[in-house]
Amino acid sequence: MANKLIVAPAPHVQTSQSTARIMRDVVIALMPALVVSTVVFGADVLRVTALSVAACVAFEYLIQKFMVRGAVTVTNWSAAVTGVLLGFNLPASIPWWIVVMGAFVAIAVAKMTFGGLGKNPFNPALVGRVFLLIAYPVQMTTFPLPVNGTFDALSGATPLAAVKQGIVTPGTVGAQELLLGNMPGSLGEVAALALLCGFVYLLWRRVITWHIPVTVLVTMAVFAFVAALCSGQSEAALWQLPLFHVLAGGAILGAVFMATDYSTSPMTVKGGVIFAVGIGAITMCIRLWGAYPEGMSFAILIMNACVPLINKYVKPKRFGVK
């Protein structure tokens, strides 16, 4: 035996699921939605997403290299995930400089100022998105029509906005359109079915557990159902409203990909369920009674702020303690 023996405390086994692999899996899980979105909105989708990813990775690299002067960890794909998610939250027609500005806020303000991956209290992509929504409301809410769409009635308003403005009722927006994404909206929110494919992939790869996404969506559905019941809607609307709210807008994108972000979600399953119920309820409050047609981003950010508190008070069930 030529080499010196290596000594380390047990365990001597390490998982092959590294941080980089997890982040790469998230990117892969987002790809079906990117394809559907490209079909719906055209090549602009690729332009926005690629720019967003490039800007996020570049900002992270520059900050780590020249400001923090620590290890450069862009190879762990986390900046790429932020980039794709930010891109998915923008309309396809957005000017390039707004994308870059959003990437800057996401990476520099929301992520690196807190110490980088794992230390940021708020989901970086959502901070970037909300910043842009408030700073550039017009560009952020002007959605291009689907390239070969049949959904002309909405004339550039997302289904949620159309419902909010009373142009249409939830019942007239078919579930088929919502699932396949043939409607105006942000890049990533138009294809519920593709996002659900990504969800299944993440579950299969053991990147996330089902608790947070399912709880968010169930909470929203129950909330919508109760709201419909209380306002004395017709029997058909009792079922249409929950289905509409779960499939429309950023509900699935947010529940599957943003609420499950590791560092901004609670550490325990129990805490995760509380967190998810909060997201679902706040989203529905904003959608039904708030000024904005969509409330997912705000809901997630508000619940992000509660995570340290949840972590402090919701402890896992200890073995042998009743």
Add this chain to the structure above:
Amino acid sequence: MKTFPMGGVHPSENKLSCAKPIEVLPLPEVVTIPLAQHIGAPAVAKVAKGDKVLTGQLIAEAGSFMSANIHSPVSGTVTAVDMVPNGQGLRQMMITIKREGDDWAEGIDRSETLVKACPFSAQEIIAKIKDAGIVGMGGATFPTHVKLAVPPGKKAECVIINGVECEPYLTSDHRTMLEHGEELVVGVTILMKAVGVEKAYIGIENNKPDAIAHLKQIAAGYEGIEVVPLKVMYPQGGEKQLIAAVTGRQVPPPPALPIDVGAVVCNASTTVAVYRAVQKSMPLIERVVTVTGKRLKEPKNLLTRMGTPVSTLLEAAGGVPEEASKVINGGPMMGRAMVNLASPVTKGCSGITVLSGREAVRREAAQCIKCAKCVSACPMGLEPYYLSKMTQKKGWDALEQQMITSCIECGCCQSTCPSYLPLLDWIRLGKQTVMGIIRARGAAAAPKK
């Protein structure tokens, strides 16, 4: 399929030697016998340099109630009673014996005939186990006679035999169950008599269907012995996890013991040793050791006398491969890495695992991404990321509050961490420190009473 209630991981099983029958290793020329091969006080040497000893002769006596006898594994001459480095390079009192032939002490029945009837009372059984120096052979090395002595006020309800062998690579218990099943089941009846219970369970993970079938068939001829197949999940072989998997009862946090939920757990190999000690007056001087590793020429299960140098076992398995870089006493989840391959096989050594190349080197640690995989992997319901961080910040009070003393050091957290953080390295340190603080507090409070 039953398993324990929370946490756990499923590392690659790598049971390379599961189909290899137990092989008898030729007697070693020189053996070194540590006086501390068990939890508790070290044994006290009864021989001195120059003494002649016989195989099976008592050479060191239990130092206190919580201790165990040690017998000579070979016949020959004691050449030294001195400090010798152990597997971790730390000096320990050991008896060195140079082998001359193989002459056995009187009164030991070496025949293979199965003796089913046990004429002894519970006290006599426990005394025989104590005389034979039997300790837990799964790695914990807890003296068996202490475990079987049910404290007053407590009542045992069942005996659980640990045939789980959840550690990757290791197969010594598996082979023992297959090749010594009859002896094992008689051992179970003896244990049941010793603690005065009518019910016994043999817990075996589902990755050993041959052992489950074999023991089920044998157990059918006995009253009250049930084989329980378990879902494959590490650390099911942990005492608390096994009790929870089999009976559904959870042992409360320390200082509670398994007996508080009415269970007495005994490892499969230990049960066979109990049979031999009681029915054949055979002391614990040999055991099955799995010698394994992906680059090892011939992974094997070797019946080895205690005190045999680890290097001899490695040679018997085809020699240490050139690129080997980590030799572990035990399995890869809980075993201890060795620096001294001349150190001996002891009562708690169930395997020698050789890791090579990339497998042997830890990957570079990065920052915690708060993925909470350690929290969901912890079989004790703890928060490893927090305990590890807090140990580095020396927050002992917070650690005690978050129940660091419940940690069983199974390594699930660290093996599942995608950032490759040395979580358990720190938690172990924090646990030791907090236990020290608790002990000091107890010592300070005691004189006042």
Add this chain to the structure above:
Amino acid sequence: MEVLLYTILTLCALGVLSAVILYFVAQKFRVDEDPRIDEVEKMLPGANCGGCGFAGCRGMADALVRQDDISSLFCPVGGGDCMKAVAAYLGKAAAEKQPEVATVRCGGTCEKRPRTNDFDGAKSCAVASSLYVGETGCAFGCLGFGDCVVACAFDAIHINPATGLPEVDADKCTACGACVKACPKMIIELRKKWPKNRAVYVSCVSKDKGAVVMKACKAGCIGCGKCVKVCAFDAITVENNLAYIDPLKCKLCRKCVNECPTGAIRLVGMDPLPKAPKAAPAAPAAPKAETAPAAEKPAAAPKAGDAPDANKES
């Protein structure tokens, strides 16, 4: 206009209300504290190192004011002068202590004590020490992962990459004892601080037998006892195969240094003893705890057969 007025009035009313509430709350939860505690805290160095045994300078100040007899309290950072000033202010008798400096008692450099394995766990002496013997064959020597460096609040101790051992910057060291507590091998000792940072000490804590020490390290104390015989001040004792020089009895005569066959007795800040008994102490050339000047000179100085190895080690 009306809106403006109401706004101003509302805000004023709110302000007054809050002030009143705050006043009563402050009265209710007032804590009376001896004002001298603040004064004493100001006199202390404010390092909050915990070297006194309290959690910080505030705790120390509190104890100094409350206790009648403060002779058991000592601030190692402020030293005797600080304690005198505090004692004078409080009208109590101060403890007197000689200045001390942390001393690393291991000479097992990479060269003298070769590594026999690689440690791959968390880079901490405490972790490695609870696992096994360490990267070298010596069970007593420095592990070199720098728990002492992490513990030091004064940037006074660093690992020298060339030797793999920690070195104390005697000018920055305040003898707070944090490194002493941090070292799991109990290698670091607080020893009397001589002028110009001179020192003579046994740079080894191995209690192994001579042959075992020699096998693991070329600079270890083998417990031969030669130094005991030559010491005129009864300062050296050998116990468990290990020599120890009592810092309070030692007069820095340096006779033992030349006797030591392995060079385990280390000399700092001075020339070694040449053949002639009296030699001028090393010129002001050694402001720090380094043997560099001492190590260069013996090469030039003729000292036939007189402990050939004693000073090479650094």
